[in-house]
Amino acid sequence: METSTLEKVNQIYAEGRTKLAGLGTTVGNECTATGERFATVYEGFEHCTENGFWDGDLSERRAYAQAKAARKTAKGFHDRMVDAARSALVK
Helix, strand or coil: CHHHHHHHHHHHHHHHHHHHHHHHHHHHHHHHHHHHHHHHHHHHCCCCCCCCCCCCCCHHHHHHHHHHHHHHHHHEEEEEEHHCCCHHHHH
């Protein structure tokens, strides 16, 4: 009985590890998708204002900088979620 109970506990633990690792990837992908949605909106602002001669193409540079920041932040969150799920498995 002790052996069968231990086998059941090990099986439950193994299934939980697999689910947790998958959950980290799932949530990380949601972070990436959210960042991409923000980046798409920011890129839509590239021609919102008139730029002066001395300013250059300021609205375009700002739009692309914000889009780049959104993608970089989303990637950071994605990686952190995956790492957090893996770290929880080790503890």
